[in-house]
Amino acid sequence: MIKNFFRVLSNESAKELEPESDLGCKPDASARRLEILDDFEQAGINWLWATDAQGNLIYLSEKAAKNLHRPLDELLGIPLVSLFKNDPDNPDEKSDRPFKFHLSKRSKINDLVVHRIPGTLGERDRPTWWMLSGHPKYDDEGVFQGYRGNAKDVSLEYQRKLEDSRMAEFDSLTGLANRHRMDNRLNGLLGAFKAANRSCAIMMLDLDRFKQVNDTMGHPAGDELLKQVAKRLRSIIGESGEIGRLGGDEFQIILPDLDDRGKLGEIADKIVKIISQPYPIDEKIATIGTSIGIAIAPYDGIEKDGLVRSSDLALYAAKNSGRGQFRFFSAELKNDEEERRILVEDLRDALVNDQVELHYQPVVRTDDHMVVGFEALMRWVHPEWGEVSPAVFIPIAEELNLINQLGEWALRRACQDALLWPKSVWVAVNVSAVQFANSGFPEIVMNALATSGLDPKRLELELTESVFMGDSDTIDTTFKILKQLGVRLALDDFGTGYSSLSYLRSAPFDKIKVDKSFVDSCTQKDKNSAKIIAAIIGLSEALGMETTVEGVEAFDQFGLVCSQGARYIQGWIYSKALKPQEIEDKLGSGEFRIEPDGPELYRPDRRTVFRRIGAIHEDHRYEVVMRDLSQSGAMFEGLLGVPLGTKLVLDLGEGQLVVSTVTRSDESTVATEFETPLVSDGAGGLCTRHRVSPYDLCAAGMPLAALPPGNYPLTVDASSLSGKPEFMQVAIGGF
Template sequence: MAVKNFLKALSSNTAEEVGAGELKVVTTHDHAQRIEILDDFEQAGINWLWATDAEGRLIYLSEKAAENLDRPIDELLSQPLTAFFENDPDNPDEKSDRPLQFQLSKRSKIHDLVVRRIPKTMLSDDRPTWWTISAHPKFDEAGNFLGYRGNAKDVTLEYQRKLEDSRLAEFDSLTGLANRHRMNNQLNSLLSSFKAANRSCAIMMLDLDRFKQVNDTMGHPAGDELLKQVATRMRNIIGERGEIGRLGGDEFQIILPDIDDRGKLGEIADKIVKIVSQPYPIDDKSALIGTSIGIAIAPYDGVDKEELIRSSDLALYAAKNSGRGQFRFYSADLKDEEEERRQLVDDLRDALTNDQLDLHYQPVVRTDDHMVVGFEALMRWVHPERGVVSPGVFVPIAEELNLINQLGEWALRRACTDALNWPKSIRIAVNVSAVQFANSGFPEIVMNALAASGLEPERLELELTESVFMGDSETIDNTFKILKELGVRLALDDFGTGYSSLSYLRSAPFDKIKVDKSFVDSCTQKDKNSAKIIAAIVGLSDALGMETTVEGVEAFDQFTLVCSKGAKFIQGWIYSKALKLDEIEQKLGDGGFKIEPDGPELYRPDRRTVLRRIGAIHEDHRYDVMMRDLSKTGARFEGMLGVPIDTKLVLDLGAGQLVICKVNRSKEAMVAVEFETPLVSDGAGGLCTRHRVSPYDLAAAGMPLASLPPGNYPLANDASNPTSKPKFMQVALNGV
């Protein structure tokens, strides 16, 4: 009853006493007291009041609100509200992306809209401020809009907490990258919106090679610091082109909207591999890791999140199983590499037990007289079912399974025993992994191998890479000291591929530097500096009293160049590939081993011999042909007779890869063509087209459907696609 009386009193036109004269109620006519209450309300800071005119200009604002904005109230009045506030794009609760100006122009009610203060200048260091505003439009009796009347409140503290909670829910606390939850949401959102617009989206799946070794040898804090540095490097590479996420552990994902150019994607992936693989300074030490990358592109490799991620995972496993430190595009013929790898792990254990491994030896040859001065021992595994398994595949597996010490000791003992019967002038080189070298018992393993075989220490050469310098520096220095006291030789392999090589030469007692093959591959190209780098390495090595071996020489143009730069020792196919032990013993006989160089005149890095069935399309006819050679700029195939020079063709390389080309040579059934657009690397030693084309896009562009590969084309029987007689003869070939 008391509440009803109070409400009745508030609605009265006169001031009445409620109760026995104790309380005087303020009515709508008591203007002075109403203003006093309003002032008390505003001064308390519970809420602020504001009003605009019909043009959106502030005509009233509480003084406390002006103080909050740190501006004189005279500076604020008569200015548009939108001059000081805007929607916050990072608002975790704000679903509308419509700007504040638009919402005000609707002239409807606004309820608890979070807005962010605009800084005074672009260089302003004002503390961030957020308000919530509510308002209703005011109209006169004729319905004319007079402006807004509203209230506001500073919610900065609560809002910052909400932003932080939102950030923690979507971002990795260690690296600041997006987490798995955010990446999944982003990918789902992009794919659903891109599908309707026929837009593409690429994703890269990455994990770090040898990261576990950093954690084990340098500790988890070092591992955390390494992950942060990796995140920084990837941000610098990707920039605004996409979003990077850490999915957990050493697994990362990159989303790249609107990119389906496999040339560009390959360049990005290759740059990531190279930059991530450079040394990391951590606690006055140097950590070395690598990365492998799998790439999938929507809609070609999947149209939804699950399908696309599975495709990128398969590509990642293929990259890892092909030797690591590389990228790989998804292709439909990829098997479930994870299952394949699990089986390979079990098979490797059996191979060690059942003596399925072998050593082959590649000669190191003196250039002035072509005499063999040494051999490098290269591990070979011929699997009873899979055939030859590359060391680039099984050595990383051995490192992960802690089998590398057992595998390395076997190779060392076997190489020393085999080399014992060679002339004393010939040395044997054995590769040593970083995991082996970090083992405190490694010097003893070397001593035992020498003692068991009877090989002189100076005939044994241990090949090390920069990765051996990762870990405890005291242990590394002690190992180097013991090995030199034993009298064995030390060679730094893959020289020039890392940033810290010179410091290693200063601190470690190497006897030889091996110039990495990557410099030799490009040494004859005029737009590269590889020839100068080779000359500089040879000069540096001579100045330090070391030998230099140049690896990977395959052709005479390379041979001539590296010899002119001072190379005295070469290891490459121009002399010999790796040989079996019995082949070496036959050629050695009772004397020395001399090999005359033999190879192509010019090195052609992009030419690959292939034997693959493809399609050649001319006008509205498709011919089945057998491709023999493939390069970035052209191909050679057989299966068509009577094809004139300059004939335009489209080669169907499969999986939507269509290449426009022109015939530049034709003899009987053999045809050579030049591509209109060069191919790009597929990351697995092969080549692919930059773009893939949907058959439906081709049909829309006017290509006759009769010439397309077999498939389900709804318009294939359309009368508007007539066929003509073929102009060339199809030649039947074995296997076609």
């Protein structure tokens, strides 16, 4: 076999291998050398290979052919490069350049690791790597003859190297990328995308109530939960992006070439819903949620640090707005962060300084519009900023471990206030999962009832599904004691989470509350919300429970839920939350009947606004004041004489341009319809799907490096739009 190898060498090379007479070698020295080389090949220490000038194999060791799982005669004559492919995960710095490149340049090959293509179907699951070395061969005239080289199987060593590399770049618990890999990946993408003017979105996530799982079920349960979260994220994102666990319960998702905020919102909403489904762990059920902050390059940051900072701010805003939601970054969030820092400091003093109040929203019987109960809603009146939303300060109270103190205060105050109402009227108090998990919670309820003297039947405790995430034995004991006390129990936000029917079977609830999210869409034909409401009401009646429908605001909603069997309604169509004094005044006049009052139709997408925007017509820009905004259009004031059908571009700021058509023009008031509908910004507002890239602004003359992340000037400079105006601009009061 080795003789064949020598035949492919040039005559000069062969002579170099012949014994030299002046060395005193015996005539059989050449044969010995052949024998030694043959033993060398058979030992498998290294294999020999050679190609012709066209790169086709003209020699290969038999051991190498066996490693390839192909007959030797089948291999000779085929291109050497066809046996290998470059491995994208190769950590060896010597293997960065493709094998084909080396051969085409006729350069020397030193210890190049290549990924061998499997030779048979049976070995496809056995990845194999070879290390190749070789040098180009030229004849006396300098004509290229091909390559001569050696090779060996380095699969074992290489797989170890891959594993070491993986351990350095991947999280050992979940298998997701770690912070180091995600940072490198994001730096690389942003650098490449900047050159190509492409976009890249990142999502920052952390898990709501994860700490409670660790505290109540133990750290092994928390680890198992993180593994299941990682699996769910993979099922959602697939190959469209990369997912990383940065540490603890914090995750990051990189989504290249995606700046459509409509699609990003859909992905984020899907993540929120799927992550919120329960997790079976050690024959128990854990329920968590997630909040998501979204930032998009190049609009919200051009470099990694700026983009990550923007996504962090958006995440904080999502958490501070009530959690279980997503939020896009906007420039105003920088002020929100400072505001939250101040709130954290001030909340500790709020209870002591009597800044926290309870307001009460009526629950009304639909048959006769009589008030049957009130839900206690906490309000914080800040001395400087006025009323602070519970969606903002309740999460802060949980983080500061003030929720038990705050919850106990609310329970005592509600029982005291309810004593002033008719005995037929009850009061409902919200109980957080943290409170419910406290083994001393039943005693707190007993003390509140004993101190006030309120009949336990007039106290209703509203619970969400998250209370079931704690220790099952403690939960069962707490439910048992509360029912022995005689208080009423209501399952709040039913239908928005997992809503397992086992909750209704195992927990002694007296009432189910239909969440407002179903009511908001119940009149839309393309939704199943009306059927869901009817199903929940029917389920409640079958189980001997009451049902309260929340969030009814308009008469079309009112008529629909009543037709589905709703007997009790809580919503603005009857009343917003009332102060205790307002309730006392109504009771004093003998009025405890509320007639429904509200708009005929519910318009969830219409928002009243009052801010300055730009209206661009041809080559002139006008300053106007927007009064009304919806997904499909806007109304503004400030222009006279605008004909119907006029095309306008509205500049909503931060690179948001909307092409619109005038549909109504009444003196200085103009209504427009958008060519492309707006999408949710995750915070109850609206935004455009796409924005004008700062790269485009740079092309228009603004230096890219001078653009601060997420803080762009008016997209179109008024000085560049100096054409003759066709419409008359008028001043608007307050602007």
